[in-house]
Amino acid sequence: MRRATGVLGVALGLALVLSSCGDGKSSGGAGSGAKSEVIAIAADPLDYINPLNENGSPGIQVAQAVFAPLVATDPNTGKTVNVMAESVTPDKTSQTWTIKLKSGNTFQNGQALTAKDYVDSWNLTAQGSTAWKNNGFFSKVEGYDAMNPPTPDGATPKPTSVKTLSGLKQIDDLTFSVKLKVPFSQFGLTLQYLGLAPLPEEVRKNPDAYKRKPIGNGAFKLDGAWNPGDDIKLVKWDGYKGPNAPEADAITFRFIPNADTAYNEFLAGNVDFVDVPPTKIKTFKTDAPDGWVTATSSGANYLTMPAWDPRYKNPKLRHAFSMAIDRKAFADLVGLATPSNGLVSPDMDGYRPDACKYCTFDPTAAKQLLAEAGGFSGAVNINYNTTSATGQIFAEAIGNMLRQNLGLTVKYTGKQGSEITQLADTRKLDGLRFSGWGHDYPSIEDYLTPMFKSNGDANFSGYNNPELDKVLAQGDAEPNPEKAIKLYQQAEDIALEDMPLIPLYAKQNAYLHSAKIMPRVSKYTGVQALYSTFK
Amino acid sequence: MTRFVLRRILAAIPIGLIVTLGVFALVFAMPGDPLRELAGDKPIPAAVLAAKRAQFHLDDPFIVQYLLSMKDMFTGHFGTTFAGADIASQLRLRIPVTLKLATLSLALQWIAGLLFGLYAGFRRNGVVDRMLLLSTLVVLAVPGLVLYFAGQFLFGVQLKWLPVSGITEGYPLAYLLPATCIAITGFAGMARLTRTSIVDTANADFVKTARAKGLGEQRILWRHVLPNALLPVVTLMGIDFAGIFAGAVLAESIFNLPGLGQFLFQSIRFHEGGVVVLLSTLAFVMFIAINLVVDIVYGLIDPRVRNV
Numbered sequence: 001m002r003r004a005t006g007v008l009g010v011a012l013g014l015a016l017v018l019s020s021c022g023d024g025k026s027s028g029g030a031g032s033g034a035k036s037e038v039i040a041i042a043a044d045p046l047d048y049i050n051p052l053n054e055n056g057s058p059g060i061q062v063a064q065a066v067f068a069p070l071v072a073t074d075p076n077t078g079k080t081v082n083v084m085a086e087s088v089t090p091d092k093t094s095q096t097w098t099i100k101l102k103s104g105n106t107f108q109n110g111q112a113l114t115a116k117d118y119v120d121s122w123n124l125t126a127q128g129s130t131a132w133k134n135n136g137f138f139s140k141v142e143g144y145d146a147m148n149p150p151t152p153d154g155a156t157p158k159p160t161s162v163k164t165l166s167g168l169k170q171i172d173d174l175t176f177s178v179k180l181k182v183p184f185s186q187f188g189l190t191l192q193y194l195g196l197a198p199l200p201e202e203v204r205k206n207p208d209a210y211k212r213k214p215i216g217n218g219a220f221k222l223d224g225a226w227n228p229g230d231d232i233k234l235v236k237w238d239g240y241k242g243p244n245a246p247e248a249d250a251i252t253f254r255f256i257p258n259a260d261t262a263y264n265e266f267l268a269g270n271v272d273f274v275d276v277p278p279t280k281i282k283t284f285k286t287d288a289p290d291g292w293v294t295a296t297s298s299g300a301n302y303l304t305m306p307a308w309d310p311r312y313k314n315p316k317l318r319h320a321f322s323m324a325i326d327r328k329a330f331a332d333l334v335g336l337a338t339p340s341n342g343l344v345s346p347d348m349d350g351y352r353p354d355a356c357k358y359c360t361f362d363p364t365a366a367k368q369l370l371a372e373a374g375g376f377s378g379a380v381n382i383n384y385n386t387t388s389a390t391g392q393i394f395a396e397a398i399g400n401m402l403r404q405n406l407g408l409t410v411k412y413t414g415k416q417g418s419e420i421t422q423l424a425d426t427r428k429l430d431g432l433r434f435s436g437w438g439h440d441y442p443s444i445e446d447y448l449t450p451m452f453k454s455n456g457d458a459n460f461s462g463y464n465n466p467e468l469d470k471v472l473a474q475g476d477a478e479p480n481p482e483k484a485i486k487l488y489q490q491a492e493d494i495a496l497e498d499m500p501l502i503p504l505y506a507k508q509n510a511y512l513h514s515a516k517i518m519p520r521v522s523k524y525t526g527v528q529a530l531y532s533t534f535k
Numbered sequence: 536m537t538r539f540v541l542r543r544i545l546a547a548i549p550i551g552l553i554v555t556l557g558v559f560a561l562v563f564a565m566p567g568d569p570l571r572e573l574a575g576d577k578p579i580p581a582a583v584l585a586a587k588r589a590q591f592h593l594d595d596p597f598i599v600q601y602l603l604s605m606k607d608m609f610t611g612h613f614g615t616t617f618a619g620a621d622i623a624s625q626l627r628l629r630i631p632v633t634l635k636l637a638t639l640s641l642a643l644q645w646i647a648g649l650l651f652g653l654y655a656g657f658r659r660n661g662v663v664d665r666m667l668l669l670s671t672l673v674v675l676a677v678p679g680l681v682l683y684f685a686g687q688f689l690f691g692v693q694l695k696w697l698p699v700s701g702i703t704e705g706y707p708l709a710y711l712l713p714a715t716c717i718a719i720t721g722f723a724g725m726a727r728l729t730r731t732s733i734v735d736t737a738n739a740d741f742v743k744t745a746r747a748k749g750l751g752e753q754r755i756l757w758r759h760v761l762p763n764a765l766l767p768v769v770t771l772m773g774i775d776f777a778g779i780f781a782g783a784v785l786a787e788s789i790f791n792l793p794g795l796g797q798f799l800f801q802s803i804r805f806h807e808g809g810v811v812v813l814l815s816t817l818a819f820v821m822f823i824a825i826n827l828v829v830d831i832v833y834g835l836i837d838p839r840v841r842n843v
Contacts, residue, residue: 044801045793047620128582131590136580148582211619228620229628229702229793254701256791257801260684261700268692268699387804418567450578457578 036250037517038231039529040271042259045229048211051197052125053132055440060194062253065234065530066216067197068242070099070118071188073442075522075531078349080189083242084113084198084217086174088188094479095183099191101174107200108221108237115176117198123164124204134195136457137440140187142167142179183477185484190441219245231255246531263287266512273519273529276510278390281335288512293519294336295527297509299438300345300447302501303398307462308427311377318499319358320369324405325398326361331505333397334390340503343447343492347523350444350485356496359503363405370406379409381431386414394434427462435460435501442524444488448472452495463500540827547823551816558815559601562808569593569806573617591617604809608816616807625798630817632702633794636717636786637779639710643718644725645772651722652729656764659734667730671723679720683789686716700791713790717782721775729768736764762836769836773829777822 043058051063070085082088086100105113124130126138128148138144143166149158167179180187190196198217203210212226219242220234232253256262259277266274267287276284276292284292303321305312312318327339338346342355370376382399384391392414399410413431415423423429437458439446450458454469468491475487495501511527513519520531570579570587588594592603607613613622655664674682690712691699697712698704707714736742737760745755783796791797795814802810 044618047616047618053619128580129586131583131586133579133583135583136578139580148580150581227628228624231703256700257797258700258789258791261687261789261791264684264687264692265699265701268695270699416565416567416572418569418572420567421571422568 035534037272038252040262040274042262045255049214051194055133065220066218068218070191075525078524093183094185096179098177109215115170119170121199186443186445193440272514294510297507301436301504304435304460314373316369316373320366322358322502323362323366336508337505344444348444379411383433385417461500468494559812562811629795640714640717644721648722648725652726656730656733674723713786732764777825780818
């Protein structure tokens with residue numbers, strides 16, 4: 001046995017020496033042609049390209065190349081600029097929005113892009129029976145409930161003959177209006193979400209037939225047939241007349257489900273751009289000394305309190321938990337992360353670095369608050385996702401802080417992420433869990449409404465405070481952007497005082513790029529390989 | 536022989552039903568909601584959840600879901616995965632990938648295992664024998680995951696001799712590295728068993744008798760030692776072949792080969808009971824067929840077990 005261990009040690013040592021010998025510089029050149037790039041995506045291959053049925057990063061990344069949104073964020077200023085839209089105009093109350101399209105835009109099949117394409121594509125998506133992922137986006141539009149009668153989870157929905165949203169109206173070939181259920185000042189910002197892209201008529205008639213041959217309106221189109229198992233190869237589409245066209249002539253998306261393998265493909269010089277996986281956070285700068293970039297991710301991570309468990313009800317107890325957590329140490333454990341001091345992502349307009357009063361690490365004050373709250377009975381259970389490589393490590397780190405700084409008994413439960421979500425949704429989850437949120441459109445409202453409004457889509461903690469709902473509604477009804485942000489900040493303050501979610505950290509994402517490209521890096525839009533400049 | 540084959544096939548039917556039902560029950564019993572797993576952290580509107588549940592019969596009782604998936608399988612209406620992939624085209628893509636990987640890795644494993652095993656068996660305590668003992672110990676001690684990533688890094692990233700992952704380089708180049716990695720992990724058992732079997736048989740009384748009768752060494756080797764020594768090796772080869780599907784799960788995931796193992800892994804992750812049963816049935820049919828072949832080969836090698 002000793003001999004075997006020795007040999008194994010030599011073999012592993014050799015592997016380590018070899019790995020440290022790597023120059024880490026990618027020669028790039030993965031794609032052929034002067035301005036072509038290969039982007040590795042560490043995910044299962046896509047089964048279709050349809051932005052209206054996509055809300056995850058891999059699908060939206062590809063859709064971003066093939067489809068163009070109505071409006072977009074200018075990477076230099078952070079302001080919204082029109083892409084397919086000529087103008088987006090709210091009425092006085094911000095309840096009805098008129099969207100006028102630029103003339104002369106077409107789909108990649110040559111068909112003119114009209115208001116009808118938007119209205120019909122949105123109606124198709126808003127219909128529950130279509131079962132497309134962005135259905136929920138239209139829940140703000142008048143008539144959504146008639147199309148999707150509220151159904152308890154697990155029950156079969158009642159059939160409905162309503163096939164259109166009463167709030168969507170085509171005014172002329174290039175103009176349509178959207179009437180919302182209630183005023184919503186941020187609606188204009190939501191229009192940059194690619195999940196609202198239009199589909200041409202022939203695709204709308206038979207979406208399944210076009211799953212693998214999308215007809216978009218964006219800067220790139222498919223280069224030949226795309227069969228299962230193939231990389232997605234795109235070439236520049238000359239018909240794109242929108243602003244901000246990418247510099248690349250051709251892009252290949254290569255799907256590699258194992259993130260470490262994708263990273264190795266980069267080191268071998270076979271791809272031009274790759275996300276750094278969590279296992280390489282400590283080494284990526286030396287692996288590719290001349291080809292890495294980082295950016296704060298548009299997202300925030302929390303420790304979530306169960307509002308349905310009376311033991312966690314007292315805000316003082318939540319403040320005690322929050323102040324017992326050493327966020328700096330925790331962020332160091334996460335790797336590339338910064339401690340959170342508020343509920344919204346740091347790259348948002350309206351983010352305040354000092355928003356959270358109870359996010360300072362102060363074990364003495366935490367103990368005092370816990371005593372004032374009457375202590376905690378039983379063990380604190382921390383649920384973690386067993387499919388995440390770091391789930392248990394993070395749970396134990398938080399558990400140790402609560403144990404050492406508050407003298408609590410802590411236990412841990414590992415479950416699949418979907419089981420944790422299901423138990424939380426049905427208010428049966430025992431104890432704390434981790435959660436995270438990234439916005440679909442750049443507004444702090446897209447953090448506060450989903451997670452803290454009483455009927456929010458992503459109300460992880462089951463939180464309900466009518467006062468916060470009222471302030472959010474005031475923000476939604478405020479047409480002046482600065483005043484709206486002030487109101488949303490008030491809502492954030494209320495949520496921080498009640499603390500259903502304890503802010504933990506904002507993650508930074510790291511990427512490697514080959515010598516031939518420089519990805520676009522912007523405070524407002526993050527790191528985007530699609531908009532790389534070529535050297 | 537025909538009766539023997541028919542008997543084995545008929546016996547496989549009830550076993551197949553038990554296996555498929557058991558596998559489906561295991562996937563069904565997995566905690567968590569498959570549709571929520573698919574959505575990640577994003578919320579799914581109730582209307583979409585309801586439509587998807589109806590589409591995939593997820594609200595039906597367990598036995599109804601099982602029978603529906605068996606019906607789909609036998610009528611060839613495979614449909615789509617929860618994520619929207621067409622299952623039939625996935626099978627068309629993936630079966631050849633796994634077969635190529637399996638045959639190449641088994642060929643490498645068997646050739647190396649048999650050659651080293653035979654040589655070491657006949658030259659006991661020689662340099663090759665000692666090297667074999669040492670190298671198989673190392674192979675058995677190194678976890679597959681470490682071996683696969685080390686191989687990928689060394690031959691793909693550093694030396695650039697072979698592709699890091701994927702099948703774009705075609706057969707056999709794209710398959711060589713993962714197949715070699717699988718072969719290395721399987722080689723140890725094959726080589727050791729062959730060696731031990733050769734040693735045992737060479738020392739058997741009937742070999743001594745043959746030698747005492749004055750038979751030539753070549754005749755003793757080919758006529759008496761090898762046929763008897765290879766019986767357990769053939770059994771192991773059958774088990775190896777049938778088990779390659781399980782081995783492919785790890786290799787296909789790490790080397791990004793779009794084969795059945797990768798598909799099985801994804802399907803289990805997303806609780807795709809129907810797909811898991813379909814793939815398990817494929818594996819089961821392969822297992823039964825290979826066992827049948829092994830039994831027939833057994834009979835050819837050893838007349839004593841013919842038609843048993």
